[in-house]
Amino acid sequence: MTLSQDQYVIQLPSTPSATWTVNPRALAQQWLSKLDALLTRSSGDNDNDLDLTSLFHEECWWRDMLALDWDLRTLHTRPNISAYLRRNQPRAALSAFRLQHTGKFQPKLESPVEGLNWVSSMFFFESRAGRGEGVLRLTQDEATGEWKAYSVYTALQELKGAEEPLGPKRWEGTIESMPGGLGKGNWLERRKREKEFLDEEPVTLVIGAGQAGLNMGARLQSLGVSCLIVDRNERIGDNWRNRYRTLVTHDPCEFTHMAYLPFPKNWPQFTPKDKLADWFEAYAQIMELNVWLSTSVTSASYSDLTSSWTVTLTNLATNTTRTVHPRHLIWCTGHSGEPKIPTFPSQELFAGSIYHGSAHTDASQDPAVSGKNVVVVGTGNSGHDIAQNFYENGAASVTLLQRSGTYVITAEKGVFMMHEGLHDEHGPPTEEADLVAESLPLAVQFALNVHFTSKVAKAEKGVLDGLRKAGFELDFGVDGAGISRAYMTRGGGYYIDVGCSPLIVEGKIKVKCCPEGIRGFEEKSLLLKDGSKLAADVVVLATGYDNMRTTVRKVLGDKVADRCRDVWDLDEEGELNAMWRPSGHPGFWFMGGNLALCRIYSKFLALQIKAAEAGLVQ
The missing domain is CATH 3.50.50.60 (FAD/NAD(P)-binding domain)
Structure with a gap:
């Protein structure tokens, strides 16, 4: 079964309880030196020189951003990685691998989740075309005790002969240094x-x-x-x-x-x-x-x-x-x-206003908002924000119409937990944080996020329990992987709470769940397929793009x-x-x-x- 057929759900490896007395730098350096030697030998056309058995587990990953192929690629399993290297290494000629020796991402032993230990490190490399950076993660074989690669990330950062004018390479800026001199103008x-x-x-x-x-x-x-x-x-x-x-x-x-x-x-x-x-x-x-x-x-x-x-x-x-x-x-x-705007039977009978969330400006611009019943269709970020906006401007009633579950994470706690150690006030330089944040294949990120999502749910238990009690349907996504999977596969299906969830918990904004959706309209109401109806003067379609x-x-x-x-x-x-x-x-x-x-x-x-x-x- 392919990754896509299995909805990109994988099992993380189970590793031995690594002793914290191992030398991560020595392990990483030994592995990287072997990879360098192997790839140097295989830069020609000799396919027999590319045996990865001693360096990679059978279940392993290589995510490549332009270093080996002029595309964004993820390879899974040792045979597929071997075939990928055979096709591309003769042209790309990756070489000159060296470890990161300073900062947060030098070799270290980590336990990203319980039962999984790996040695990770940033590294640098060169190719025929340019220079790049990457991240390796080595795990110990349960049977043999050998440390092999579970995942490798290679990302091209610059092209040789076309380096950006950054830092010490910045342009001089004087008129004399500009092409053509003063004759071409200041x-x-x-x-x-x-x-x-x-x-x-x-x-x-x-x-x-x-x-x-x-x-x-x-x-x-x-x-x-x-x-x-x-x-x-x-x-x-x-x-x-x-x-x-x-x-x-x-x-x-x-x-x-x-x-x-x-x-x-x-x-x-x-x-x-x-x-x-x-x-x-x-x-x-x-x-x-x-x-x-x-x-x-x-x-x-x-x-x-x-x-x-x-x-x-x-x-x-x-x-x-x-x-x-x-x-x-x-x-x-x-x-x-491009707004996705559905139409419904008998919509022409509706005496109120219907518009897509992209057209929403501010409820305070409607002087009669205090007497209006508002229904917001959709429970993503925009739906919640618009519902909150109507409530805070005195709408008579505000109801969120929910067809399917929504993942909720709060800006107060969960969002900061999500970026902890990388993109936060005490984190590493942004460029390094970006590299590490993107260094794992998305399927592996999803698997790790199952554990992270569970951790956040415990931290935000009060809000989540209150939403359930209010009739709001929560959905933690396929395999419980939460927001990252929802964003990368659907581009939505979640809400980062910046104030609407407490209003739902307190009953100030109502929730109506109807998986079957909208049946049609009457003059002053919205008809649902479950046989119920919602009084409405304004219907906002927060139905996505x-x-x-x-x-x-x-x-x-x-x-x-x-x-x-x-x-x-x-x-x-x-x-x-x-x-x-x-x-x-x-x-x-x-x-x-x-x-x-x-x-x-x-x-x-x-x-x-x-x-x-x-x-x-x-």
């Missing part, structure tokens, strides 16, 4: 021409100036790949600024930094949406991003002959057009971009969309479909996710584009 004069692309075509065109587009633009420009970002909004940050008035981020500050530019130390733990919007605006200016606002894509076609796009852009303010010919088009319109490919079809047409794969959920190996990696359409990329994922994976997508421009991708 910094400000050059920026004006660069932003308008008066002297060249953009190599990449990014559609959308939210966290995905801005992180993407910053990464590409740091790699020397010219990038134009376009957005329909009037201001950068409007994708957050125009959302409902009380919205704040549900992830803490240390987890949500942007690439290269972390939030100040006095930044609030959870960022109000308008403050985040202003930060985006400042970020684009500081990072010298080329953003055209009030601009939409009128048409786009791809030539397989020239490997380039012809894209017509329309300025919505002036009704003028410009045609550009980028080689790469990056779709950053948001993983939650469609696949990003749907937005592509709507804007760019069938010809482009038909060549793309569906986005999100997991493929057979356990990596996300089409996101941050080849989409199925040449020169077309999807970029999205929360703030942290956009920061982390914008690096890998930028490296793929830079490698393609350098002729490294076959």
Whole structure:
């Protein structure tokens, strides 16, 4: 049975009770030296040199981000890893492995869950194309006592000859050091021409100036790949600024930094949406991003002959057009971009208002809200936030209509437990935390999260018991893996509590569970398939968002969309479909996710584009 058929549910290994007198550095160094020697011998075409028996358990994992293949891959079991290395090591030529010797992630013995012990360490390596970092985790064989790899992570970090100008490699900045000297203008004069692309075509065109587009633009420009970002909004940050008035981020500050530019130390733990919007605006200016606002894509076609796009852009303010010919088009319109809006029988009979949650602004704007019965359909983050907003503005009654169970974790306790030791106030540098956070295959992360979710449930028992008593159906997900699985497979199905759960527990916001859903409408009520009805003046459909490919079809047409794969959920190996990696359409990329994922994976997508421009991708 494949991972996908088994819903990515695996059993973690059971290891001997490791003695804490083992020398983790010696074990890790010995193993890494053996791997280095083995891969060096197999950099040619001799398949017989790649016997992994002494280094890897039969049930083992290798997650690879561009180091061996120009894609995001997860390999499971020793035979599959061996075959993967045989195909790719002759080209990639991984070598020069060395351990991390400082900081939090030098070799150490860990017990991530009861019954499982491993030696873990960050390491560094080189390849023919670039340099990378990784994480190894060694477990002891129960029968023989040998320490072998349970999981290995390799992630390309830079390309040789195309290193980013960071730290000691930063640009000098004087006019004399700029190409062409003073004759090409000072910094400000050059920026004006660069932003308008008066002297060249953009190599990449990014559609959308939210966290995905801005992180993407910053990464590409740091790699020397010219990038134009376009957005329909009037201001950068409007994708957050125009959302409902009380919205704040549900992830803490240390987890949500942007690439290269972390939030100040006095930044609030959870960022109000308008403050985040202003930060985006400042970020684009500081990072010298080329953003055209009030601009939409009128048409786009791809030539397989020239490997380039012809894209017509329309300025919505002036009704003028410009045609550009980028080689790469990056779709950053948001993983939650295209509202999923269902319709129901007899909906036309309803005398009240019905709208999707994406159209919600603020209940205080309705002067008659105090006399209204509100039904919010859906119990994810948006549904809870909107219900809370109506209650706090005096609605006569607010009811959450729930069809299926929802995972609930509180921002007060569970969220901080989730980031403890990595993205927190006392954690390691963000770049190291990002590497370690992504270093395990998602199936292994899910298995570990079963234990974590149980731990959080004990810490939040009072809230969860209160929700159950109020009639709210909880769902801890497949195998009880909680929020990570829900996000990666469904893109939803959870609520990070920032205040609505206590209102439900106290009966201030009601819950109606009806798995069968909505039957139809009457003039002042919503009819349910279980035969009951809910009085309603306002119905908000917090029913989620469609696949990003749907937005592509709507804007760019069938010809482009038909060549793309569906986005999100997991493929057979356990990596996300089409996101941050080849989409199925040449020169077309999807970029999205929360703030942290956009920061982390914008690096890998930028490296793929830079490698393609350098002729490294076959």
